[in-house]
Amino acid sequence: MSSPLVLLPGDEIPSEYLPSTSSAPLRLGAGLRLLSQPHRPTTSNNSTSSPSHVLTATQAGILSTDNKRNAVSILSSPRRRYVPTANDLVIAQIHHSSPDYFHCMITPQAPHAVLGQLSFEGATKKTRPMLKQGDLVYARVLSVGLGAGAEVELACVNPATGRAEPGGLGPLNGGMVFDISTGMAARLMRASSSTGEQQEGVAGLVVLDELGKKLEKAGGFEIAIGRNGKVWVDCSNSGDVAVKATVAIGRCLTTIDEHDLNPADQKKLVSRVLRELKIEV
C-alpha cells in the first residue's frame, strides 16, 4: 500500500488512488460523492468514470480502497456519532413495547428504532420473547427507510430463512455493556470476525486474542460488538471471578480506545489489568 491519502471536504480524489480493476462499477462508500463538471477542460480524471465527472470527499479522513469489491470510501473520525446503516449489527436497548413492536434505543438523542415482536428466531404469536424496559438485544439493522424522518427497523432474524443469521442475534441476557467509540467498534468487529490463521493483530488489535488466552482457564467469555459503539461482555461461565473478569475486559477495551494503544502496549495493559484485579491466569 502506498502512503495513505488524507482528504479534506472538497478535495478531488486523484485517479491513481482508485481501484484499477474496471470490470465492475466503482462503489462509493461513506464520505464521497460524485460531481459532474461540465466545463472541466482537462481530462486527467479517473478512467472508470467519464472525464466530466469527479469524485470529491465530503468528510476529512483517510481514503480506503477495496480492490476486491471495487469499492472506495473515507475513514473519518473514529469518535463520530453512529448513523444507522442497513445490515449493521447493533446492540439496542428496549425502551418500551407496543402491541406489534419493541421500541429500542440505538443511540441516545436519536428517535427510537422499531423491532418487530415476532422478528426473533422461532417466534410465534404464542411464544415470543417477553422483553422488558432496559433489556438488551443484539440486532441487525433491517432498513433505515427513505427520506426525512423515516424509522429505523431492526430485526433479530433473517426474514428470508427465519434463522438468527449471523449467529448470536437475539436478547442478550446477563453480562454488561461498555461504551466505546464507533471507530473502535468497527475495528473490534474486524478483529473478532477474522479467523485464527490470519496474521496476528487484525486492525491493530491483539487485545481479544490476548484476553481469550489469559481468561481461558477462568472459563472464557462471550462478547457482542455493536456498531453503535457498544460492546457487551459476559463471563457467566467463570464462576467466582465472573464479575471481575467482565470488569477487566471492559476496562481493557475502553482504555485501548481512549489512548490508541499499539499491540505491544495492549498486551502489557491486559497483564496489568488482570494483575490489578487479582485474576489468576
Add this chain to the structure above:
Amino acid sequence: MVAPSATLSVLNRADGSASYQCPSTGSNILGSVNAPVELPGRRDALKPEDATIEVFVKPGTAPAGVGERYVEGILKTLLGRVILGREKGYPRRGVVITLAIIGGESVGRGDPYLILLPALLHTALLALLSASVPLSMTFSATVLAVDESGQILREPSAEDAATAQSVHVLAFSSKGHLLLNESQGSFDFDTWDKVRQRASAICHGTQLVSADGDVAMAEDVDGRPLEGTLRETVEDQVYRDYNWKINAA
C-alpha cells in the same frame, strides 16, 4: 506572523470538538459539534429536506447578548452554505455548534465581534470536521483593519480595530470563492479591493498548481497560508487516529 494553533477532538462526549488558539487576540475558543441530533418540537418543519443548523456563541464571562446573536447569525448563514444537510441521516435533524470563548480580551457588550469572527469560523470548521459532518468544501477566514493612512493591518488587536478607519472580515472557500464579507467603517471600493487581494493571499497564499495537480503553498510576507495550517491540523489528527492502520501498511 504567529500561526494559530488548534487541536481536534478535545472533548470526550461531544461528537466533534476543537480548541483554537487565536494569536492576535489571545483568546482560546472551544467548539463542540453534535450532529445529527433530534430536534425538539417541530422546529424543522420549514425545510424538511435539510438539516437545521444551530450556532451558540458563549462569551467567557458574561451571558450572551445582542452581539453574540448577531455573530451567530453570520456563522449560521455561512456554515449553512458549506454543510451538506441533505446527506443520509441529516434531513430534519439538527447540527448544533457551540463555541465558547475562553480568556483573551473579552468583547464588550454591544461591541462588534469582527476581530474574533475568523477564530470562531475556524473553530466551527475544525469541530465540524472532527464530527465528520459532510461538508462541500472547507474555508479559511481572516480579519484586516485599514488605518487612516490606508495601511492594511492583518489581524488587528482590539485597540487597533477601535482606531481603524474600517475593519473587514473575509472568508474564502478552499476552491477560492469569496464566502463571507463583513465590513465596518467607511471605505471606498479601491480600498476594499486591496483588502480582498491581501486577504486572499493570507488565506491561500499564491498558489502554484503544477502539472500533476499538486498545489504548492508558496510562502510570502504573510507566512504560511491559513488554509495550509488548518489542513495540517486536520491531517495530524487523522494520522493520530489511524496510526494503527498506517503502521500496519
